[in-house]
Amino acid sequence: MWFEESVFYQIYPLGFCGAERENDFGEVRHxxxxxxxxxxxxxxxxxTAVLFNPLFESERHxxxxxxxxxxxxxxxxxxxxAALVExxxxxxxxxxxxxxxxxxxxxxxxxxEVLEKREKTDYRFWFNINFSGESxxxxxxxxxNWEGHSELVKLRLDNADVQKYLMDAVRFWIDVFHIDxxxxxxxxLLPTWFMELLRRTVREKREDFFLVGEVIHLNNFQKNICPxxxxxxxxxxxxxxxxxAFNSENLFExxxxxxxxxxxxxxxxxxxKKLLNFADNHDVVRAATALKEKRNLCNLYTxxxxxxxxxxxYYGSEYGQEGDKSDFDYNLRPCIDCIDKTAxxxxxxxxRKLAKIRAEHPALSYGNYAKATxxxxxxxxxxxxxxxxxxxxxxxxxxxCTIRVEEAEGxxxxxxQVRNLNDIYxxxxxxxxxxxxxxx
Numbered sequence: 001m002w003f004e005e006s007v008f009y010q011i012y013p014l015g016f017c018g019a020e021r022e023n024d025f026g027e028v029r030h031x032x033x034x035x036x037x038x039x040x041x042x043x044x045x046x047x048t049a050v051l052f053n054p055l056f057e058s059e060r061h062x063x064x065x066x067x068x069x070x071x072x073x074x075x076x077x078x079x080x081x082a083a084l085v086e087x088x089x090x091x092x093x094x095x096x097x098x099x100x101x102x103x104x105x106x107x108x109x110x111x112x113e114v115l116e117k118r119e120k121t122d123y124r125f126w127f128n129i130n131f132s133g134e135s136x137x138x139x140x141x142x143x144x145n146w147e148g149h150s151e152l153v154k155l156r157l158d159n160a161d162v163q164k165y166l167m168d169a170v171r172f173w174i175d176v177f178h179i180d181x182x183x184x185x186x187x188x189l190l191p192t193w194f195m196e197l198l199r200r201t202v203r204e205k206r207e208d209f210f211l212v213g214e215v216i217h218l219n220n221f222q223k224n225i226c227p228x229x230x231x232x233x234x235x236x237x238x239x240x241x242x243x244x245a246f247n248s249e250n251l252f253e254x255x256x257x258x259x260x261x262x263x264x265x266x267x268x269x270x271x272x273k274k275l276l277n278f279a280d281n282h283d284v285v286r287a288a289t290a291l292k293e294k295r296n297l298c299n300l301y302t303x304x305x306x307x308x309x310x311x312x313x314y315y316g317s318e319y320g321q322e323g324d325k326s327d328f329d330y331n332l333r334p335c336i337d338c339i340d341k342t343a344x345x346x347x348x349x350x351x352r353k354l355a356k357i358r359a360e361h362p363a364l365s366y367g368n369y370a371k372a373t374x375x376x377x378x379x380x381x382x383x384x385x386x387x388x389x390x391x392x393x394x395x396x397x398x399x400x401c402t403i404r405v406e407e408a409e410g411x412x413x414x415x416x417q418v419r420n421l422n423d424i425y426x427x428x429x430x431x432x433x434x435x436x437x438x439x440x
Contacts, residue, residue, distance in 0.1 A: 002094065003181065003210045003231060004274050005365045006049040007305075007355045008312035009042055011035065012282045013055040014062055015333025016315055019074035023059055023066075032076040032084050034336055039091050045348065046355020049094040051183060051312060053282055055081070062098075063185065064105030064151055068169035078176065085177050096181035096210060097173060099198075101166055102189050103145065103152040106137070111153050115139055126162050127153055146186070157194050167201045174205045181210025187233065188215050195229040212276050218261070218269065225273045235275035235309055237261065242279065242303060246396055247292045251379045254303070255371055258381070262308040262369040270308075271368075277309040279317065282332055286314075286323035288344070294320070295429040298350045299394050302431040305354035306383065306392045308369050318351050320344030357413045357433060362386040372405045378426065380405055389436040395426035402426075410434035 013019075017031035042050070054062030057070045071081045085095045104111060110123040118124070118131060118141065133142020136150045146152040155162050173179050182202075184190060195213070202209040215221050215233040224230050237257050245254035261270045279287040279300055287300060297320055305311045316323075316339040323332045341348075358364045367385030374380075377397035382405075383390040391410060393403045403424040410421045413433045419425075424432060 001208055001210070001231065003049065003212075003310060005359070005362070006094065006310055007046050007358060008049045008051050008096075008276070008310060009045070009047040010051045010053070010278070010281060010312055010314045012053040012062075012315070012333045013075055014053075014072065015282075015330070016336050017075055018335035018337065019072070021060060021330070023057070023072065023074055025073070028073045028077055030076050030080065031074070032080050036084055036087055038336065039087055039093070042093065043091045045313075045318065045352050046359065047093060047313075048359075049096060049180070050088060051096045052098060054098045054100055054185075056100075059105040059107050059151070063100050063103075064107075065100055066105050066107045066109075068166070069172055082177050085179065089178070094180040094210075095177075096183060096212070097177075097179050098185055099170070099182040100185045101155070101157070101194070101198075102186045103154045106151055106153060108153065111143075115141075122161075125159050126156055128156060146189075157191065163194075163197065167197065170198065170201055171205065174202065174209075180206075180208075181212065184211065184213045184230075187213025187230075188217070188221070192224060192229065195224060199227075199229055218275075222269050222273065225270070232274050232276050232310065235261075235277045238275075238307065238309075239278055239280075239284070242300060243287065243290045246296050246300060247290075249377050249396065251376060251394070251396065252374060255374050255379055255381070258307060258369060259371060264368055264370065274365075275309040276312055277304055277307060278312045278314065279304050280314050281312075282314065283329070284332075285325060286321055286332065287317055288320040289322045289324055293396070293429070294344070295398075296396050297344060297347050299396055299429060299431050301347070301351055301354060302392065302394060302433065305351075305358055306364055306390070306433060307381075308383075311354075311358070313351060318348045320347050353414055361388060361390060361413070361435065363388045363390045373403050377401075378403060380424070391421055391424075391434040391436065392431070393424045393426060393434070394431040396429065398428045400425065400427050409437045411437060 017034045057067035057072050058064050071078050088095050110126050113121045113123045128144035130142035144154040211230045212232040213230050216236050218237050241254040241257040245251050319341045320343045321339050363383045363385045367383035370382045372380040372382050378395040378401045380393040380403050395401050405421045408421045411418050
């Protein structure tokens with residue numbers, strides 16, 4: 001499928017476009033042009049799919065949805081977003097939206113009606129309401145929310161009317177916006193039958209529709225990557241492992257995760273499955289802030305683009321944008337106009353090369369994974385399949401090293417250098433991606 005070979009680029013639209021933090025539900029602002037202006041640059045970067053965080057009408061940050069059928073007025077109109085998707089498609093870039101199905105905002109009309117009419121409305125069955133309880137908002141009733149956040153009202157997904165509303169919304173997004181996939185927010189809380197309902201719904205429209213679930217822990221979720229449910233899930237284990245291994249100068253940590261998840265060992269959890277990989281996103285500290293040694297940024301993205309799975313770059317991080325979780329996470333989601341594009345000029349070019357290499361060498365999309373060599377501060381691994389063998393070597397310390405893999409000749413796809421793969425020389429904080437030459 002198309003997504004297995006894709007390079008994703010994640011955009012948090014409300015932040016990217018510099019929208020107000022609070023929705024006043026007043027006049028429409030027309031900000032989607034900021035995203036359209038970036039399409040040529042993303043095309044040049046090698047992006048083939050864009051993942052949008054929430055952009056439907058909400059109260060504040062997008063995950064407190066008010067209207068599933070309307071683009072947030074702080075961004076623009078439905079017609080403008082449909083035109084934007086068409087522009088992306090014209091550039092050969094697929095579009096995936098964030099599906100927030102677990103909860104809504106308090107201004108969601110069915111919930112507002114419950115607050116006003118209480119037991120006199122059938123909308124009370126859309127939520128888990130306790131009319132003898134009380135909420136922090138002093139509503140005179142209690143309700144189940146998302147993980148203690150009272151501003152996010154949990155939906156009763158087992159209610160047939162809720163299911164119809166949500167599936168109608170999904171059909172609307174496909175029919176009107178022509179989207180190519182969905183990310184399922186807090187997928188770890190969605191019942192398996194809901195994933196199956198969603199798959200049946202999108203399959204009515206598109207056989208190649210991409211469904212990826214947000215999953216924080218991977219151990220018990222592999223059964224849900226199957227034709228009846230999901231195509232992929234987010235790889236938080238390797239996200240944590242990459243940064244931690246680089247910072248502790250202990251590459252055994254990330255290699256252990258790669259072997260545990262993707263190796264040919266019979267106990268490996270996700271062999272042959274394509275997880276969505278990332279170095280950072282809208283919920284976590286930016287990679288350039290989290291990484292102690294900034295000279296390893298290029299190494300981090302080399303690993304991201306060559307390990308098993310689907311790479312995803314968070315907007316601005318191709319420039320080494322910094323950001324921590326202060327100010328209610330707003331520091332993670334700046335306006336594109338405020339991003340310093342000169343902080344790490346080498347990084348964007350490195351990512352462009354990585355995207356090109358990935359597009360030209362299917363072993364990086366479909367090949368198996370096997371450890372080759374491993375020390376605390378350097379390691380190498382092989383990706384083999386589709387008639388080729390790729391050897392990736394990474395050195396994260398301030399000393400050069402020589403990595404010995406096998407007696408064969410290879411060409412470094414980053415530099416064009418040809419050398420024996422038992423003599424891979426790496427300067428400090430550098431990496432290499434060798435393709436084993438066919439004559440060997």
